[in-house]
Amino acid sequence: MSKKSLLRMLPAIVLLHAALPVSAQEVLDPDPNTLAPSKDPRRTANGLAQTPPMGWNSWNKFACKVDEATVRATADAIATNGMKDAGYRYVVVDDCWHGSRDANGFITEDKTRFPGGLKALSDYVHAKGLKFGIYSDAGTKTCGGRPGSQGYEYQDALQYARWGVDYLKYDWCSTGVRNAEEAYALMSDALRASGRDILFSMCEWGNSKPWLWASKIGNMWRTTGDITDKWQGKYNYSWGVVSIADMNEPLWPYAGPGHWNDPDMLEVGNGGLTDTEYRSHFSLWAMMAAPLIAGNDVANMDAATRAILLNTDVIAVDQDPAGMQGHRVWKDGDREVWSKPLSDGGRAVLLFNRGDAPATIGADWTMLGLPRSVRMQVRDLWAHKDLGKRAGRYEATVAPHGVVMVRLKS
Ligand code: GLA
Numbered sequence: 001m002s003k004k005s006l007l008r009m010l011p012a013i014v015l016l017h018a019a020l021p022v023s024a025q026e027v028l029d030p031d032p033n034t035l036a037p038s039k040d041p042r043r044t045a046n047g048l049a050q051t052p053p054m055g056w057n058s059w060n061k062f063a064c065k066v067d068e069a070t071v072r073a074t075a076d077a078i079a080t081n082g083m084k085d086a087g088y089r090y091v092v093v094d095d096c097w098h099g100s101r102d103a104n105g106f107i108t109e110d111k112t113r114f115p116g117g118l119k120a121l122s123d124y125v126h127a128k129g130l131k132f133g134i135y136s137d138a139g140t141k142t143c144g145g146r147p148g149s150q151g152y153e154y155q156d157a158l159q160y161a162r163w164g165v166d167y168l169k170y171d172w173c174s175t176g177v178r179n180a181e182e183a184y185a186l187m188s189d190a191l192r193a194s195g196r197d198i199l200f201s202m203c204e205w206g207n208s209k210p211w212l213w214a215s216k217i218g219n220m221w222r223t224t225g226d227i228t229d230k231w232q233g234k235y236n237y238s239w240g241v242v243s244i245a246d247m248n249e250p251l252w253p254y255a256g257p258g259h260w261n262d263p264d265m266l267e268v269g270n271g272g273l274t275d276t277e278y279r280s281h282f283s284l285w286a287m288m289a290a291p292l293i294a295g296n297d298v299a300n301m302d303a304a305t306r307a308i309l310l311n312t313d314v315i316a317v318d319q320d321p322a323g324m325q326g327h328r329v330w331k332d333g334d335r336e337v338w339s340k341p342l343s344d345g346g347r348a349v350l351l352f353n354r355g356d357a358p359a360t361i362g363a364d365w366t367m368l369g370l371p372r373s374v375r376m377q378v379r380d381l382w383a384h385k386d387l388g389k390r391a392g393r394y395e396a397t398v399a400p401h402g403v404v405m406v407r408l409k410s
Contacts, residue, residue: 044258045188048199049219051257051319053291055090055133056083057169057265060227060295064096064144067113068121070299077299079128082310087319088294090167090199091125092133093118098146106159107136107147122164133167133199134160138183139174148174150183153190161194170218172204180208181217188217201262201291206247211254211261220262220291223248227264229272231401241267241281242354248288252325255289261325262291269296269305276402279382280352282308283403286318287326287338287350313381314405317348326350329367335398337363346376346409353398361404362395368408376408 056074058066075091078084097118099108109118122132136156137148149156149170160168170187172180184202191198202210202218210221224247230240239247248263255261266285268278285292294309301309317340326340326348334355340348347368351361365372378387378394382405396404 043216045200045216045218046192046197047258048197049258049260051321051323052260052289053090053167053199053201053220053293054087054315054319055092055131055167055292056088056294056298057092057094057133059094060229060265060267061270061297063094066093066096068116071121072124073299074297075125075128075130078130081298081306083294083298084129086310086312086315088292088309090131090133090293092135092167092169092293093121094135094169095142095144095171096146097134098136098142101147101152105152105155107152107156110146118165119163126164131166132164133169133201134163134165135169135171137171137173137175138178138180138187138204139172139176141174143171143173149187150175150178153187154193157187157190157194157198160191160198161196165196165198167199167201169201169203172207180204180210181213184210184214184217203262211251215254215256215259219258220260222262222264223251224263227267229267229270231273231277241273241277241284245284245288248290249327252288252327255323255325257321257323260289260291260323263288265291265293265295266309267295268308269294269298269301274401275304275308276399278305278308280401280403282311283314283350283382283405284338284352286314287340287348287405289318289320289323289325289340292318311381313379313384313407317342317381317405317407320348330363335359335361337361337367339363339368341369342407344409346407348381349394349406349408351396351398351404351406353400353402356400358397358399360395360397362393364393365391370408374410376410379407379409381405381407 099110125132139148140150141148200218202221205225206223214221224244226238227244228238232240232242244263251261320342322343324341329339330337336352338350349363353359372392375389375391398404
């Protein structure tokens with residue numbers, strides 16, 4: 001075509017381009033500057049997890065005792081108890097679903113625990129409008145001693161795709177001298193090659209600082225060792241929730257749409273903390289734009305647990321589309337202020353009292369990067385109350401081990 005006739009067609013081409021849905025434009029337009037960075041599969045692992053993944057995982061409550069009936073009952077509960085409507089999507093079977101490899105090397109399920117098979121279970125979860133996840137490991141064996149994926153990456157990814165798996169958590173036991181970046185990149189490639197959209201949850205406990213290299217490999221990476229259902233401190237290979245939050249907090253610059261810091265699954269409802277402490281746990285995770293993966297028995301939870309997991313005001317902070325991880329902006333002994341910038345120009349603010357006595361904690365607008373004079377509407381996200389407009393500062397008395405969480409809007 002001559003340059004002249006191309007020029008004559010230009011207005012029509014421009015018009016057509018503007019009228020196309022965004023996804024079609026992305027396919028047509030090779031200029032990476034026209035794509036939202038996080039939606040560009042060349043800049044993130046796969047374009048999935050634009051907001052922090054939400055769902056349930058079997059490990060914290062059921063560990064190796066997970067079975068088909070439990071997973072079905074959990075999917076039933078999530079679909080009907082409000083969790084699905086609140087955004088919980090992925091039903092993930094953690095370690096110990098595996099049987100042995102068959103004569104051709106394909107992984108099979110443990111037929112005692114999963115007599116109906118993983119394909120049927122996946123179909124069941126999908127029929128509830130939910131997504132299905134499983135677990136494997138980059139080494140020869142999983143942490144629970146089942147067959148790992150080392151040397152079988154493409155074959156396992158293919159099998160997962162055949163089963164309809166939407167989410168893979170990939171652990172780091174029995175990996176010997178393997179290089180983490182190489183091992184995770186290999187499975188990431190294998191998942192992409194399977195042809196199915198599979199969210200990739202990396203679990204190497206932050207050992208080799210995945211936040212520095214994994215944003216194009218995985219959708220989330222564990223930043224710490226295992227969480228345990230205690231308030232704080234280190235216990236063998238696991239840590240209490242506040243200690244986990246402290247390790248994850250400084251990594252805030254590395255999180256964003258498509259690639260999240262993962263301070264591990266929630267312990268809310270597992271019985272080791274008070275309800276006040278569980279509210280703090282859930283609030284801290286939401287402030288940090290962490291994946292919200294419930295780890296309790298959601299089919300049999302009490303009203304207090306339910307009210308925490310279903311606090312849609314707090315969930316909206318976690319799921320804010322700007323995808324900024326909040327962090328600590330002020331500290332004086334046990335009293336802290338955390339701030340998370342939101343896509344509407346406002347802030348989520350957490351007043352956190354680590355101490356054993358009630359404490360008054362105040363957030364000055366200047367700590368939040370807001371001009372002192374600006375009047376902001378304040379909503380208390382646990383009291384579910386609008387508190388009117390304030391300028392300069394918001395202050396409250398905070399219960400021991402508790403939080404006050406507010407949302408500021410101009
Ligand atoms: C590791 C992981 C846990 C869990 C177990 C399963 O400890 O960090 O989250 O998956 O393995 O064995």
